[in-house]
Amino acid sequence: MTADDSFGRLDDDDYPAYTMGRAAEMLGTTQGFLRAIGEARLITPLRSAGGHRRYSRYQLRIAARARELVDNGTPIEAACRIIILEDQLEEAQRINAEHRRTAGPSGPPVS
Incomplete structure (x- = not known):
């Protein structure tokens, strides 16, 4: 892989670019908070060759949402569950919208 290939991956939301x-630091939180949401299985950071946790931009957005909930008084376990449920709801809505697009107009046939 060339240096240009590595820089191109920084545009990838799932590329584990951050220690x-x-x-x-970017989230304004502690490493312990990141470990806690990892233990709660909200996010699973990838590991570098040396075994260090690495986070993607997508994971940082999830962590930021968890931090927002926790900062507003939600226990961390509940915050993680809320985010998982929000994600499931968003996916279900996406699937429903796709079904509506592909099904076309519905209703009883006109006689």
Whole structure:
């Protein structure tokens, strides 16, 4: 892989570009918070060759949402569950919209 290939991957939302320290700094939180939401299985950071946690931009958005809920008084376990349910609802809505688009007009046939 060339340097140009590596830089191109930085546009990938799922590319694990951020160390735990940098991720915590960007979110204004602690590394312990990131570990806690990892233990709650809200996000699963990838590991570098040296075993260090690495986070993607997508994971940082999820972590930021968790931090928002926790900062507003929601226990971390509940915050994680809320985010998982929000994600499931969004996916179900996407699937329903796709079914409506592909099904076309519905209703009883006109006689």
